[in-house]
Amino acid sequence: MLPTGGYYGWIEGSTVKVRQDGSQLTVESLDPTLTPEQVSRYFALDLDLASILASIDVDAQLHEAIGRHRGLRILRQDPWECLVSFICSAYNNITRIQGMIERLARAYGTAVGFNGFSGYTFPTPEAIAAASEGELRELGLGFRAAYLQATARMMAEGRLPLESLRQVNYPAAKTALMQCEGVGDKVADCVALFGLEQYEAFPIDLWMERAMRYYFRRQKMTPRRIHDFAARHFGSYAGYAQQYLYQYVRNVRRTASVQRLAYSV
DNA sequence: CGCCAGGTGCTGA
């Protein structure tokens, strides 16, 4: 959901201000080359949300989660931004992750202005690769500085064909992403899902493990078992199920009571 | 002031 006052950001390199009034989406930009099609693509408005939701609305918990967050869509974000952001997300809290990304942009991005808004573009792989690990540490990245440095260098040297991972199947995309230092199962799934249109990806973090207790109850929950179950249970849009569950357990479930069903997995 | 955070890599059974 978008803030009522509007939201500044970037779509394919163009600075935009986005606002939603009811079902109407308004996008302002100074960049005349930005097309409505690009905007529509970013918000994934070409996907038929209703049929996706129908495909994952397979149990009481999902039904409740969907009802609480109707309209939630997975954006098509820039894969490089996703990769950097989720490397920074490891063993970290959201407030600090945002600060780290902002400091990265200020240090290695390009200043841009739009109306009263001023910000920095997201740094290119080359810009980050040129920085030393020590310089990245000074931005407060901690142990993630080395991961990011190695990954940026990999991109800058053309050893990670990130954009092309949209065209390969999900396991291949994930395997390729995990060649990067600091990219394990969870980060790879996030990049695949948010940046590469790999909707089978099912990122499992701490919150998702809590959500999955609904299905596993007292059975042993290994990441492998969770992944297998999610793929079987939710199908080719498992990633959408993950997003609705994630929002649900973080925002709602602690204050709601849902009928619990016994699942055998 | 301790606990915890949208995990990963490494090690040893």
Add this chain to the structure above:
DNA sequence: TCAGCACATGGC
């Protein structure tokens, strides 16, 4: 495979 541990840092 998989459990157990260190890892930097700051938010709350």
